[in-house]
Amino acid sequence: AETRPRVLVVGAGLAGLGAAQRLSSSRAFPNLRLLESTARAGGRVCSQRFGSEVVEMGAHWIHGPSKENPVFQLASDYGLLDEEAMSEENQQIEVGGHPLLPAVFYSNAGRVLSPELVEEVRNLFSTLLDQTREFLHMPQVSVPSVGEYLRKEIAQQVKEWTDDDETKWLKLAILNTYFKLECCVSGTHSMDHVALGPFGEYAMLPGLDCTFPGGYGGLPDCMLTSLPKESVLFHKPVTVVRWGGSYQEESQEGRTFPVQVECEDGERFLADHVIITVPLGFLKEHHETFIDPPLPPRKADAIRQLGFGTNNKIFLEFEQPFWPPDCQLIEVVWEDESPLVEAGTNLQASWFRKLIVFLVLQPPERYGHVLCGFIAGKESEYMETLSDAAVITALTDVIRKLTGNPHLAPPKKVMRSQWHSAPYTRGSYSYVAVGSSGDDIDALAQPLPEDAADPRPLQVLFAGEATHRTFYSTTHGALLSGWREADRLLSLYDTSESHQHKPRL
Numbered sequence: 001a002e003t004r005p006r007v008l009v010v011g012a013g014l015a016g017l018g019a020a021q022r023l024s025s026s027r028a029f030p031n032l033r034l035l036e037s038t039a040r041a042g043g044r045v046c047s048q049r050f051g052s053e054v055v056e057m058g059a060h061w062i063h064g065p066s067k068e069n070p071v072f073q074l075a076s077d078y079g080l081l082d083e084e085a086m087s088e089e090n091q092q093i094e095v096g097g098h099p100l101l102p103a104v105f106y107s108n109a110g111r112v113l114s115p116e117l118v119e120e121v122r123n124l125f126s127t128l129l130d131q132t133r134e135f136l137h138m139p140q141v142s143v144p145s146v147g148e149y150l151r152k153e154i155a156q157q158v159k160e161w162t163d164d165d166e167t168k169w170l171k172l173a174i175l176n177t178y179f180k181l182e183c184c185v186s187g188t189h190s191m192d193h194v195a196l197g198p199f200g201e202y203a204m205l206p207g208l209d210c211t212f213p214g215g216y217g218g219l220p221d222c223m224l225t226s227l228p229k230e231s232v233l234f235h236k237p238v239t240v241v242r243w244g245g246s247y248q249e250e251s252q253e254g255r256t257f258p259v260q261v262e263c264e265d266g267e268r269f270l271a272d273h274v275i276i277t278v279p280l281g282f283l284k285e286h287h288e289t290f291i292d293p294p295l296p297p298r299k300a301d302a303i304r305q306l307g308f309g310t311n312n313k314i315f316l317e318f319e320q321p322f323w324p325p326d327c328q329l330i331e332v333v334w335e336d337e338s339p340l341v342e343a344g345t346n347l348q349a350s351w352f353r354k355l356i357v358f359l360v361l362q363p364p365e366r367y368g369h370v371l372c373g374f375i376a377g378k379e380s381e382y383m384e385t386l387s388d389a390a391v392i393t394a395l396t397d398v399i400r401k402l403t404g405n406p407h408l409a410p411p412k413k414v415m416r417s418q419w420h421s422a423p424y425t426r427g428s429y430s431y432v433a434v435g436s437s438g439d440d441i442d443a444l445a446q447p448l449p450e451d452a453a454d455p456r457p458l459q460v461l462f463a464g465e466a467t468h469r470t471f472y473s474t475t476h477g478a479l480l481s482g483w484r485e486a487d488r489l490l491s492l493y494d495t496s497e498s499h500q501h502k503p504r505l
């Protein structure tokens, strides 16, 4: 009878695919199954057709594409990147996470803001943001959140501004746009939710962020192809992971398994080990019933405390561009707003004010005139509940204000992501929220049973972007977390192969 370990992987995003790929390349794990709730692999890597082209509903860039980035390496090996992205020069560029694209700032008063003024404010904001990363090893912080720190510093600085009143207000309004932009980066409703102390722990790799010319989805597709076909099951939502048990296969007496995984359709799978890679948003909603016996309090607390917000994309296709030909980024400033004044909370009346950045998809010869807007937070979740027609109406109105052209034609097509409503995701990506720290990320990543001396170790393992302490919220964090858990199993069985897969990050 087969005695080699049986392993299940739950979730076919980059973490699950990475873990499965690494395990299946070892002879020690011929009994590998990957269970995916949806009809496709990739999870939050999700390329979809929009007209004749492919757009990204989820992950957009490789952040920091350079040697140490495993997504960059894998994508290069598969031949999925263009030459410019792979050039040495590109790999060496350090942008600190915020690539600079030629941008135009429009205000709701129908004017284009002076680039000099915008640059002055951007320099101020990025200086302050850099400062927020310096609290990492300090025993105490004066305020709990990144947002409060930034506002406190801004309130100080305003007193020294010598500009006229109108310019002062405009500078504050531009700063407010940067706050909203940062909400998209962190995938949060407000920077007041993002913890100040641990903020500097998120690590950035060198390299100029790049995209996949044929779609990000090419990466999970290639990874999937490398796995034995029968090992991956789609439409298999897992409802319960039971561990610490003694389960027997009806057909095969004698051998017992500590883990039993049950799917929505009632099918059950027995295993020695299960690697759970479901998003933190799914765990927040279901962990009390999803894992049985329930998680130890330290892990359950980590799930509750860590942040998981929403960042969505709205693609708009126009017959004619309203932006200048060389513009790659459109940013929106609401002149009546300021980070020092509490924002309104009427979602229905003002959700669209949170959408402050549009990327112009490049090149137009390929995409036509397509904008990709980003919107984060509660406004983004509210947007998910609206119809396409309502979204078009609201955004046409905004764009008419920005351009001062009340007759501007509405976009001819819209498509958007709805990550908060997605039952197996429930948001976009994780952040370290006020009240949590990198220790919570590590606690979440800790396998079960916790007692390392347990005779049946590593029954339940945890991977996924939210389990990577320094690269959370990214595709490379997800992939590395999958490899990490695969390596944990490989070294348990101490196969000689387990040492061939360096480097480990």
Ligand code: 6YU
Pocket: 010, 011, 012, 013, 014, 015, 016, 035, 036, 037, 038, 041, 042, 043, 044, 045, 057, 058, 059, 060, 061, 062, 063, 185, 186, 199, 202, 236, 237, 238, 239, 277, 278, 279, 282, 311, 312, 313, 417, 419, 424, 425, 427, 428, 429, 431, 463, 464, 465, 466, 472, 473, 474, 475, 476, 478
């Ligand atoms: C990146 C980027 N990017 C935009 C948007 C989103 C994300 N990210 P998965 O969810 O992929 O897989 C889990 C699977 O499990 C899934 O298939 C489920 O269906 C399945 N499942 C769930 N429940 C199940 C069940 N019960 N049974 C069976 N299966 C089940 N990352 O590198 N570049 O440009 C962006 C962006 C709109 C939504 C992104 C980006 C995040 C990545 O997409 C994400 O981390 C990984 O794909 C997750 O992989 P996974 O395997 O873990 O889960 C200082 C500081 C600040 C910190 N943040 C700064 C970084 C900024 C991050 N940037 C993001 C930006 C964009 C635009």
